[in-house]
Amino acid sequence: MILCAGESLIDMVPEGASYRPLPGGAVYNTAIALGRMGADSGYLWPISRDPFGEMLLHPLAEAHVDTSLSPRSDRLTTLAFVTLTGGEARYAFYDEGSAGRMLTADDLPDIPDRVSALFIGGISLVPDPCGAAVEALVARVRDRIPVMIDPNIRPFFIQNEAAYRARLDRLIAMADLVKLSGDDLEWLTPGASHDQAAAAILTRGPRVVFQTGGSAGARAHWSGDILNAKAVRVEVADTIGAGDTFNAGVLAALDQAGVLNRKGLAELTAEHITAALTLGTRAAAITVSRPGANPPWAHELAALPA
Template sequence: MILCTGESLIDMVPENGQYRPLSGGAVYNTTVALGRLGVPTAYFWPISRDPFGEQLLRPLVEAGVDIDLCPRTDRLTTLAFVTLTGGEARYSFYDEGSAGRMLHPDEVPALPSQITALFAGGISLVPDPCGAAVESLVARERGRLPIMLDPNIRPFFIQDEAAYRARLSRMLPMADIVKLSGDDLEWLHPGASHEEAARAVLGLGPKVVLQTGGSEGARAHWAGETVFAPSFRVQVADTIGAGDTFNAGVLTSLSRQGMLTPEGLESLAAEHLLAALTLGAQAASITVSRHGANPPWAHEMTA
């Protein structure tokens, strides 16, 4: 069972002069996508008892995600108000004292024996105490569980860049798999090419660095030759949740191939990575073909 830990929130999306509340958050989206793809999945993140918390729980339950590790709290759900300018989204976060933001390292539970891999990341790595809580979980489980990290870097959310860069410098070497977009790579290594930046991250210790490029396809940088998988051509509605769904597809493929274990990651071959990239790209293509973060169900992947 894959455990996902990181933010869930409500995106307040403008619609006809008002705001429509949509469930979201990078790690939350990946969690829902994994469940829909039929992978045994659990989620660890505080969920508010407010109405938005109830809204967040429904898609998790519908996707079969185990939410037993999610503490309930009277703190409020994080809200992200979206402003669209020329088709580009800008966000204003209402996050101070929120349910997720206030997760403390001493609230990180012991993991059940059925947890076999860990996925973490998102904006939850930025502020404290929740950033320290996620870091402590990853540090505790590294080496015992395969760990995939997607920092999903959002510069507008970062208030203390030095502290955040320091956290990533500690966490990236702890991960077995790191997913980074082109924007992420440019932020991490300004002035370097995407290939150079990805190889620099690989040099920190991960076994695989996945580089996503939207319509330009995805690459896996590892000990061998770079593996490339093209994107699937579809009519794009929007790109919300595309990278999150890609993560779920990669994890699904590696799990099904029997490679999402410490031993499996040591024996990765190019064909394993190509299959993972391809399934990730296929899943993401379905998400971008419809509005919002609405990842595919398993039966849609075979249609």
């Protein structure tokens, strides 16, 4: 089971003069996408008992995502109000004292042996106590299972930049797979080209750094030559959940190939990584073709032209 640990929230998406509430959150979206693709997926994050919490649980159940490790909470669900500019999404978060934000390391459950990989990322890495809890979780499991991180950096959400940069440095050093967008790379390494920044991050310990670029497709930096996958051309509705879906495609492809484990990652080939890039970009293309974070099901991916 691929366990996704990180935020779930309600995206308040503009609809005329009002907002439409849609389940979302970077890590939550990846868990949903994995489940819809047919991967054995699990989710770990406190889920509120408020009405929005119930709204979050339904898509998880529908995608057959295991939520047995997710505690219920009487605290409120995080809200993210979305502004769309040219199809690009920007967010204002309402998160103080929320169910997820108040997760502590002491609240973490024991991670069962059936968990074969861990995915983390998003705004859950920024504030404490939840950021420290995720870091503690990674430190606890990294010796036995692979870890993938997508920080999905939101500069306006960061109150203590030095502390956040230090946390990312520690987490990236413990991760096997790292996904970064162009905006992420520019924030992490100002003044460097995207390829230079990704190559520098690769030296910190990860086996692969995946670099996404929207319509430019995706690249992978590893011990061999840089690998590329072209973007699938679609009419873009918005970009909400695109990177999260890409992450699921990468994990699902590596899992299908039987290499999402300590031994397999040590023996990765260009073919494995190219397949991961390809599934990630194909899955993301379907997500951006429709409003909100709405990842594809396996049958939709199968029907997408090659």
